[in-house]
Amino acid sequence: xxxxxxxxxxxxxxxxxxxxxxxxxxxxxxxxxxxxxxxxxxxxxxxxxxxxxxxxxxxxxxxxxxxxxxxxxxxxxxxxxxxxxxxxxxxxxxxxxxxxxxxxxxxxxxxxxxxxxxxxxxxxxxxxxxxxxxxxxxxxxxxxxxxxxxxxxxxxxxxxxxxxxxxxxxxxxxxxxxxxxxxxxxxxxxxxxxxxxxxxxxxxxxxxxxxxxxxxxxxxxxxxxxxxxxxxxxxxxxxxxxxxxxxxxxxxxxxxxxxxxxxxxxxxxxxxxxxxxxxxxxxxxxxxxxxxxxxxxxxxxxxxxxxxxxxxxxxxxxxxxxxxxxxxxxxxxxxxxxxxxxxxxxxxxxxxxxxxxxxxx
Numbered sequence: 569x570x571x572x573x574x575x576x577x578x579x580x581x582x583x584x585x586x587x588x589x590x591x592x593x594x595x596x597x598x599x600x601x602x603x604x605x606x607x608x609x610x611x612x613x614x615x616x617x618x619x620x621x622x623x624x625x626x627x628x629x630x631x632x633x634x635x636x637x638x639x640x641x642x643x644x645x646x647x648x649x650x651x652x653x654x655x656x657x658x659x660x661x662x663x664x665x666x667x668x669x670x671x672x673x674x675x676x677x678x679x680x681x682x683x684x685x686x687x688x689x690x691x692x693x694x695x696x697x698x699x700x701x702x703x704x705x706x707x708x709x710x711x712x713x714x715x716x717x718x719x720x721x722x723x724x725x726x727x728x729x730x731x732x733x734x735x736x737x738x739x740x741x742x743x744x745x746x747x748x749x750x751x752x753x754x755x756x757x758x759x760x761x762x763x764x765x766x767x768x769x770x771x772x773x774x775x776x777x778x779x780x781x782x783x784x785x786x787x788x789x790x791x792x793x794x795x796x797x798x799x800x801x802x803x804x805x806x807x808x809x810x811x812x813x814x815x816x817x818x819x820x821x822x823x824x825x826x827x828x829x830x831x832x833x834x835x836x837x838x839x840x841x842x843x844x845x846x847x848x849x850x851x852x853x854x855x856x857x858x859x860x861x862x863x864x865x866x867x868x869x870x871x872x873x874x875x876x877x878x879x880x881x882x883x884x885x886x887x888x889x890x891x892x893x894x895x896x897x898x899x900x901x902x903x904x905x906x907x908x909x910x911x912x913x914x915x916x917x918x919x920x921x922x923x924x925x926x927x928x929x
Contacts, residue, residue: 583841583844583845583848584841584844585793585839585840585841585844585845586839586840586841587793587837587838587839588830588838588839588840589601589607589837589838592609592837593607593608593609594609595609595610595611595641595644595645595648596644596645596646596647596648596649596652597648597649597652597653598623598649598652598653598654601622601830601832601838602779602782602784602830602832603782603784604624604625604758604760605622605623605624605625605784605832606622606623606624606653606654607620607622607832607838608620608621608622608623608645608649608653609621610635610636610637610641610642610645610646611636611639611641611642611645612636612637612670613637613639615886616795616835618835619634619636619637619670619671619834619835620634620832620833620834620835620836621633621634621635621636622634622786622832623649623653623654624757624758624762625757625758626660626661626757626758627660627758628657628658629657629658629659629660630654630657630658630659630660631659631660631661631662631663631757632659632661632662632663632678632684633662633663633664633665633777633786634663634664634665634671634672634788634834635662635664635671635672635673635674635675635677635678636670636671636673636674637669637670637673637674637738638669638673638674638677638737638738638739638740639673639738642673642674643674643677646674646678646681650681650682658682658683659678659682659683659684660684661684661685661687661747661757662675662678662679662682662684662685662686662687663687663688663749663755663775663777664686664687664688664692664775665692665774665775665776665786665788665789665790665834666688666689666692666770666771666772666773666774666775666788666789667688667692667693667695667696667699667771667772668771668789669735669738669739670738670834671788671789671834672688672696672739672742673738673739673740674740675739675740675742675743676739676740676741676742676743677740679743680743685743685745685746685747686742686743686745686746686747687746687747687748687749687755688746688747688748688749688775689748689749689750689766689772689773689774689775690748690750690773691772691773692771692772692773692774692775693742693746693748695771695772696739696742697742699735699736700735700736700739700741700742702804703732703733703735703736704736706729706732707728707729707732708803710803710804711728711732711803712725712728712729713803713915714802714803714806715728715803715891716914716915716916717870717911717915717916717917718869718870718871718891718894718895718917719869719870719871719872719916719917720871720887720891724884724887727884728888749764749775750764750766751764751765751766752764755777760779760781761779761780761781762777762778762779762786763777763778763779763780764776764777765777765778765785765821765824767790767814767817767820767821768810768813768814768816768817769797769799769810769811769812769813769814769815769816769817770789770790770797770798770799770810770814771789774788774789774790775788776788776790778824778825778829782830783825783826783828783829783830784829784830784832785825785829785830785831785832785842786832787831787832787833787834788833788834789833789834789835790817790821791821791831791833791842791845791846791849792833792834792835792836793831793833793836793837793839793845794835794836795835795836796849796852796853797814798889798892798893799811799814799853799893799896800889800891800892800893800895800896801892801895801896801899802892806895807899808896808899809896809899809900809903810896810899811853811896811897811899811900812900812903814853815850815853818846818849818850819850821842821846822843822846822847825842825843827841827842827843828840829842831845853897856876856877856878856879856897857897857900857901859875859876859877859879860873860876860877860894860897860898860901861901861906861907861921862876862921863875863876864901864907864919864920864921865920865921866920867918867919867920868918868919868920869916869917869918869919870891870894870895870898870917870919871891871894873894873897873898873919874890874894877890877893877894877897878890878893898919901921902919905922906921906922906924907919907920907921907922908920908922
């Protein structure tokens with residue numbers, strides 16, 4: 569059975585977020601976090617060392633939400649959870665919030681293992697299938713041009729070429745069919761109705777689930793308590809404005825969710841204080857944009873913007889994600905008339921801030 573941590577005294581951090589759960593589930597175990605909802609956690613071999621999944625009671629079985637990365641440890645933990653806290657009961661559905669490998673890594677395995685259908689939004693499912701198919705080939709020259717324009721060295725580009733295909737390494741073969749979830753859909757799980765709430769910016773069409781009867785909100789990566797989700801531009805869509813999408817999604821959630829919502833995130837611990845957290849996420853990007861505009865008083869490359877966007881130096885280990893996020897901030901400024909770029913003869917983009925009139929600043 570699941571551990572019961574509901575009697576533990578809540579803790580509140582300096583940012584005003586309250587964490588009511590005292591216990592964190594171990595691999596293969598589960599903690600009851602809300603009526604009919606179990607919290608599971610799986611390890612990740614990264615600096616961010618875990619991802620949360622949830623099991624929602626669905627009649628005589630379960631609806632599962634997210635899967636963890638495809639690793640032997642995660643498979644073993646799922647086997648233990650299915651036989652242990654999930655009591656060998658049938659899995660009725662698997663919902664994946666979005667297409668990142670730590671969320672869909674074992675979708676194909678779990679669907680085959682349990683016979684459950686996969687539910688996702690269309691853009692998340694199609695993007696996952698596209699990325700897996702694309703990585704079956706060589707590293708595309710479009711990617712090399714994108715990273716060269718950002719200011720990467722030729723050695724860094726060659727390393728990217730040699731390591732190309734990381735997405736598919738963490739994802740089991742995906743189911744060849746799925747059931748579509750769209751913004752505003754209702755999903756009946758057991759005796760409860762859950763509303764599908766879609767956000768974007770971190771991923772194309774990220775699914776969240778809101779049980780309005782008691783304001784339980786399964787947030788995926790759309791609202792995290794301690795870290796900010798990566799918002800990046802990638803070589804497949806170099807002119808995209810994901811930061812604009814992200815800011816719009818933060819405003820949408822701020823208007824939609826009550827302050828008393830209980831947020832079940834994909835990383836970190838379940839928490840109360842969603843308005844304070846959404847405000848802080850918005851404020852963090854606004855501060856980064858202001859720092860970046862100061863940097864752009866002198867012509868700068870994407871890689872020169874790292875200290876402004878992140879407030880610190882960035883190592884090669886996260887170079888791709890850092891480049892994507894800095895590019896997202898620059899595209900945001902460009903599309904709002906606050907920055908321009910020119911490409912030199914070596915294919916490198918140089919960005920410059922556009923001076924704003926006092927009336928528009």
